[in-house]
Amino acid sequence: MKRLLKISGIILGVLVLLALIFAAYIQFSSFPTYENKAPELIVQPDSLKLIEGEKIVKTLCSTCHLSGDRKLGGKHMIDASTFGEIHSTNITKHPKYGALSKYTDGEIAYLIRTGIKKDGTYAPPWMIKLPQLSDYDMESIIVYLRSDADELQPSDKTNIPSKLNFLSKMLIKTGAFAPMSYPEEPINSPPPGDKAAYGKYLAIAKYDCFACHSADFAKCDFENPEKSVGFLGGGNPIPDMDGNVILSANLTMDEETGLGKWSESEFIRAVKSGIRPNKIANRFPMPPYSRLEDEEISAIWAYLQTVPKINNPNDFTPDND
Ligand code: HEC
Ligand code: HEC
Structure with a gap:
């Protein structure tokens, strides 16, 4: 009996130690990075794509990125608080704070489809991913993001890094939240008639x-x-x-x-x-x-x-x- 107690004590001790090592790993290890295989893509301005892009961005992106100055300057996303203190990014044309001023067109498409940022880290689930969006719609988003629209004028809101909690760190570091694959073939949407x-x-x-x-x-x-x-x-x-x-x-x-x-x-x-x-x-x-x-x-x-x-x-x- 004593022997049995001793063995279960040792097993329990080992399990507690393993749990502590796991917790320390999640808390302190660095985030995984992924190879950035952004396609070569240069999107030409186009008036029809500009209209479509405005519709898509105002429908899909502005809810999360619109700041108090009515620009896409980023904000504190209170509704994402399950994951920690989450801030969206300034994506206006501000030369210093605007994230997109450093992105190529191909890198924007790569980010939106896969979730992999320019620096190779993964934009977590609270940032949209549209892996199967048609090429036309993707180009429309890019045309609009490069345009002179009011909400893209430089916002001098500085970027506050998100503070992820243990749960979201764990989901990212164990690979439960992982990037989508970049489509290999061109994507066309079905015709509206179908x-x-x-x-x-x-x-x-x-x-x-x-x-x-x-x-x-x-x-x-x-x-x-x-x-x-x-x-x-x-x-x-x-x-x-x-x-x-x-x-x-x-x-x-x-x-x-x-x-x-x-x-x-x-x-x-x-x-x-x-x-x-x-x-x-x-x-x-x-x-x-x-x-x-x-x-x-x-x-x-x-x-x-x-x-x-x-x-x-x-x-x-x-x-x-
Ligand atoms: C960010 C999450 C989210 C997205 C994206 C979303 N919905 Fe919803 N939708 C909800 C929630 C949550 C409710 C319930 C709202 C409530 O209870 O007041 C809802 C309610 C609805 C309702 C009301 C249905 C009913 O029985 O009362 C319809 C219709 C609807 N959504 C259609 C859509 C369509 C179509 C799309 C895409 C074009 C869409 N939703 C995208 C979260 C979403
Ligand atoms: C549900 C909220 C949400 C939506 C919708 C959303 N974003 Fe984001 N976005 C975020 C958050 C939060 C971050 C910060 C991510 C992080 O902490 O890494 C972010 C980051 C970014 C970044 C910065 C990448 C970098 O290198 O730092 C870009 C660019 C971006 N989003 C563009 C877009 C575009 C374009 C759309 C629409 C197609 C969009 N986002 C829709 C929440 C959102």
């Missing part, structure tokens, strides 16, 4: 609806989005500005817990203006997609008709209007 296919492109590759609207960010399959756990079935717990958890909504056509009883025009209104058929407004973090064309939202609606229904009582729909 409605459901175009809607799928918008919901998955372009406007990133699927990650928030599947079961859990950690269980999303970013290489094969449709294989994500609870694909588009809602219930993903996302913190709001006060740290309260908001569950994302079920976007499948399930009649009881999803959008099965909604009409297309109700869906367009809810996505564009945030007002649901029951007149209750969508709460943060559901972004208002006010810049999207009705045709785009209509294409997403057409795609949602093809997505397998999920009955998920764990989503937010107060009275399942």
Whole structure:
């Protein structure tokens, strides 16, 4: 008996020691770096791409990067506090503080697709990744970011480094948060006339609806989005500005817990203006997609008709209007 106690004592001691070594490694080792294999890419100014790029950046980037001076000067992201004290970066044309002034066009595309920054470190999950965005849309983003738009005029907001907590350090250093692969072939979006296919492109590759609207960010399959756990079935717990958890909504056509009883025009209104058929407004973090064309939202609606229904009582729909 004594001997047994002694052995379990030793085993316990070793386990505690290993846990301490692991904790010290996570806390003090440096962040992994990745080879920056940015493509050779020089994007020419183009008036149509400028318009599209403005729409994409104002829809996807500004929410996180807009500072108090109405420029993309970066801000403290209170809603990312699960990961520590997170600050987004100044991406205006400020020669010193603006991160993009040091990036080539190819490096911007590489960052947005893979998450690998110019210096080879990984931009963590709270910064967007769009691996399957079409080349046209990617070039549109770059044309806009290089333009003279008001929100890109130099902001003299200095960059405050994020202070990551133990959880996010662990996820990055153990490789649970790792870069996406850069696509090997050119990417074209389906033509708008091919409605459901175009809607799928918008919901998955372009406007990133699927990650928030599947079961859990950690269980999303970013290489094969449709294989994500609870694909588009809602219930993903996302913190709001006060740290309260908001569950994302079920976007499948399930009649009881999803959008099965909604009409297309109700869906367009809810996505564009945030007002649901029951007149209750969508709460943060559901972004208002006010810049999207009705045709785009209509294409997403057409795609949602093809997505397998999920009955998920764990989503937010107060009275399942
Ligand atoms: C959900 C919030 C969020 C969204 C959306 C977002 N960003 Fe970021 N971005 C961040 C945060 C936070 C950082 C700082 C990352 C870090 O700590 O390394 C960042 C960093 C950056 C950087 C700096 C890279 C460097 O070398 O330091 C660039 C450039 C950038 N974002 C561009 C964009 C563009 C372009 C978009 C839209 C396509 C976008 N971001 C959308 C949160 C976001
Ligand atoms: C940043 C995360 C996020 C993104 C991105 C996002 N949503 Fe949402 N969405 C939510 C959350 C959270 C709710 C629930 C809001 C609430 O409970 O008030 C929601 C609610 C909705 C609703 C209301 C549904 C209902 O049953 O009440 C619709 C419709 C919707 N989203 C469509 C979309 C579409 C389409 C896209 C992409 C174009 C999208 N969402 C992108 C987080 C997101």
